[in-house]
Amino acid sequence: MTKATIAIVYHSGYGHTARQAHAVEQGATQLPDVATLLLTAQEAPEHWHRLALAEAIIFGAPTYVGGPSAVFKAFQEASSNAVMSKGLGWKNKIAAGFTNSGSRSGDKLATLMQMALFAAQHGMHWVNLALPPGNCSSVGRETDLNRFGFFLGAAAQSNTDEGPEVAPPEADLATARYLGRRVAETTLQFVRGRNPG
Numbered sequence: 001m002t003k004a005t006i007a008i009v010y011h012s013g014y015g016h017t018a019r020q021a022h023a024v025e026q027g028a029t030q031l032p033d034v035a036t037l038l039l040t041a042q043e044a045p046e047h048w049h050r051l052a053l054a055e056a057i058i059f060g061a062p063t064y065v066g067g068p069s070a071v072f073k074a075f076q077e078a079s080s081n082a083v084m085s086k087g088l089g090w091k092n093k094i095a096a097g098f099t100n101s102g103s104r105s106g107d108k109l110a111t112l113m114q115m116a117l118f119a120a121q122h123g124m125h126w127v128n129l130a131l132p133p134g135n136c137s138s139v140g141r142e143t144d145l146n147r148f149g150f151f152l153g154a155a156a157q158s159n160t161d162e163g164p165e166v167a168p169p170e171a172d173l174a175t176a177r178y179l180g181r182r183v184a185e186t187t188l189q190f191v192r193g194r195n196p197g
């Protein structure tokens with residue numbers, strides 16, 4: 001059977017978003033025919049050739065001042081010259097995104113929207129989260145998947161007085177695993193549709 005490589009490119013200043021990134025990777029590797037390539041945003045510009053071979057790229061960044069962190073933005077800007085201007089090298093790859101922040105909202109939606117626009121500029125196919133909103137009824141719980149009710153991607157929240165060994169909580173890591181698995185499933189469908197048999 002055709003296999004797929006899912007790349008995850010992320011930034012994490014203090015380790016919280018890194019835990020989310022590893023959870024996304026765990027979710028993707030729940031499928032046996034998937035390999036992953038986990039890169040930080042600082043490492044990624046040394047690996048354009050490896051990203052070119054991936055069938056999907058999942059983007060992850062903490063939300064800093066209402067958008068993706070500057071380090072992640074630097075990776076995005078570098079891709080403009082290294083990939084986009086050289087003939088849309090990521091066209092038709094699968095894309096998705098995740099973000100983590102200190103506040104429960106924290107304007108995380110702005111970060112996910114920016115990532116989706118970034119993927120569109122590259123001609124990629126954006127995969128959403130496809131989970132119902134959690135923790136939004138009288139029987140809802142903080143342990144619900146998608147406890148912040150995002151649709152574009154996976155969101156996590158890390159208390160600002162807790163280190164990455166305890167934050168973000170398991171519900172948000174499970175939500176991240178769900179996104180990783182969903183991207184893997186979607187990517188295999190695309191890859192096998194292009195290369196049946």
Ligand SMILES: Cc1cc2nc3c(=O)[nH]c(=O)nc-3n(C[C@H](O)[C@H](O)[C@H](O)COP(=O)(O)O)c2cc1C
Pocket residue numbers: 011012013014015016017018062063064065066067100101102103104105106107157158160
């Ligand atoms: C410069 C800076 C700006 C931040 N801006 C926001 C923000 O806009 N919204 C928010 O909820 N949290 C904000 N935070 C908190 C971080 O998103 C939060 O601490 C997050 O867990 C950091 O993830 P990391 O450990 O992966 O860097 C900000 C933190 C920093 C350092």
